[in-house]
Amino acid sequence: xxxxxxxxxxxxxxxxxxxxxxxxxxxxxxxxxxxxxxxxxxxxxxxxxxxxxxxxxxxxxxxxxxxxxxxxxxxxxxxxxxxxxxxxxxxxxxxxxxxxxxxxxxxxxxxxxxxxxxxxxxxxxxxxxxxxxxxxxxxxxxxxxxxxxxxxxxxxxxxxxx
Numbered sequence: 835x836x837x838x839x840x841x842x843x844x845x846x847x848x849x850x851x852x853x854x855x856x857x858x859x860x861x862x863x864x865x866x867x868x869x870x871x872x873x874x875x876x877x878x879x880x881x882x883x884x885x886x887x888x889x890x891x892x893x894x895x896x897x898x899x900x901x902x903x904x905x906x907x908x909x910x911x912x913x914x915x916x917x918x919x920x921x922x923x924x925x926x927x928x929x930x931x932x933x934x935x936x937x938x939x940x941x942x943x944x945x946x947x948x949x950x951x952x953x954x955x956x957x958x959x960x961x962x963x964x965x966x967x968x969x970x971x972x973x974x975x976x977x978x979x980x981x982x983x984x985x986x987x988x989x990x991x992x993x994x995x996x
């Protein structure tokens with residue numbers, strides 16, 4: 835979630851809300867860079883299916899997707915959403931948005947968010963936003979090592995003399 839702060843957000847607490855599976859590694863810097871140029875209204879972002887529909891995929895895969903704040907508010911207050919609140923979460927979210935003629939701004943981040951393939955370096959993309967299906971510790975370890983997340987930086991507290 836990118837906070838809009840007290841400045842230009844028009845009273846919104848956030849620009850976006852993201853739903854992400856707990857077996858997904860996110861590179862937040864890459865995600866934020868992508869969102870800098872994304873619309874802040876009526877926006878739905880994620881890995882869209884079908885993959886070839888780059889402009890207006892019917893739904894985003896449940897590994898991780900974002901909604902602009904106005905869509906979150908609409909979902910929270912829509913009678914149609916309450917009536918249609920059954921089914922798999924990612925498909926159902928896409929169905930609500932399609933039935934409500936919402937999310938006219940769809941950002942498909944395929945192939946930058948993908949399922950884990952192997953520990954080989956070539957299976958990780960340079961501009962990765964997310965890696966999914968890290969259900970085993972070894973997969974997490976491979977992914978974190980590849981993206982150099984396990985590297986320890988000296989603490990700024992250690993650099994100061996007290």
